[in-house]
Amino acid sequence: MAGSVIDLNSDLGEGFGNWPLGDDEALLDVVTSANVACGFHAGDPTVLRRVTERAAERGVTIGAQVGYRDLPGFGRRFIDMEPHELVNDIIYQIGALDGLAKVAGTAVRYVKPHGALYNAIVTHEEQAAAVVEAVSRYDTSLPLMGLPGSEVLRQAEAAGLTTVHESFADRAYTPEGRLVSRRQPGAIVHEPDAVVERSVRMATKGTVEAIDGSSVAVSPRSLCVHGDTRGAVEIARGVREGLLAAGVEITSFVSA
Template sequence: MATRTVDLNADLGESFGVWQLGDDDAMLSIVTSANVACGFHAGDAATLARTCRLAAERGVQIGAQVSYRDLAGFGRRFIDMPPEDLTADVIYQIGALSALAAAAGSTVSYVKPHGALYNSVVSHRDQARAVIAAVHTVNPALPVLGLAGSVLFTEAEELGVRTVPEAFADRAYRPDGALVSRRERNAVLHDPDEIAERVISMVTRGRVDAVDGSTIPITVKSVCVHGDSPGAVQIATAVRGRLEAEGVALNAFS
């Protein structure tokens, strides 16, 4: 029987100036993929350059985490913008991070929407099409990380862009498979052992418990641990350790 494999990713490079968020150094010793901010929701040029350099040194693949232009809101506020403007913004962000990754001796290997944009492209067809158009324009071979069953994946299939289904280790799910809004109680999980057990269920059994107590199917090739969550390093360590204990190999999906 073939060894089961999964990717482990985290949102990194989100510090800005004197404001430090997360422990990128520690996380890059645990994850196999780094969703690196591109300066629109978080991250300044020096931070992104350092994050790319550390990722390259650790053999961690780099992904462009693209977002709305919303530093004040950390990219967690929906922006109803014209599709052509969103396409241009995404192209800009991929281009900027690609240059920094190249300077670090690496490349941008995939694209992942962030925050409100991630949630929007689950069902907002125009914005999903705009994001996929940007990726396809920059490099049709770049995979897109997102939620299985989303219109983002539908639009990607239309243009022949590869998709990678993602699950969230530390977020609660609704019965319909969508994430519970961060504005609601218990949307973010914090117990490392509980989270690790949820990930095992996702990866080995293809299911997860929803917030209402029901069990729902889930498709996952990459598991995300949010780098800005309290205790992120402990959570990521617990998840990786539990996966390895179950014989699951950790490898970047690209």
């Protein structure tokens, strides 16, 4: 696809107290959008204020990465919540991060669910509806990022929200276009050259190779490069360089 344009995003602000996770500073020099934790699956006010300030200094777009209230499980365990409670938890998280972003001179500009919630709302109608309701009640101008073909994006579009299709540089895909569970072997692609090749293919050809070798159609406006995997910063830099070398323009999906 000639003239391809893509956003690079990464999950940041996931440290807690004295326990850092990932190199937020380095990744902020690579990405154009930052999915910042909101304190429920990771992060604390001091960590999140620092990340929002650094993102604002670099002109990186800030998104609220909302998830289940599950610090011990890092938000990667499904929680069968009452929908109205999930709505309230998500509003709470967006508002908390938006307050810290405001102090930094910027604002939350989009929402991306995290971990188990992200995967659940691919098919879970009630929780997808809760996410859509929360974003709609907080600010209907906030885009919602998710997996193409997911229930949450279908409902978001029906509700009049802007949606952002996302693909993952280092995650394996099923033939149906879903993410392979982290509990399954081969769920994470660790080889840097393979991650770069997959990223360029997704951005320029609109396809990715599934775990069974088949080709899956994707249409990413944003590409996620994880910050908590081995060699994450070097891989993210390699992805950025590979995309630029392929003639892909890297820019946030949110207008300045």
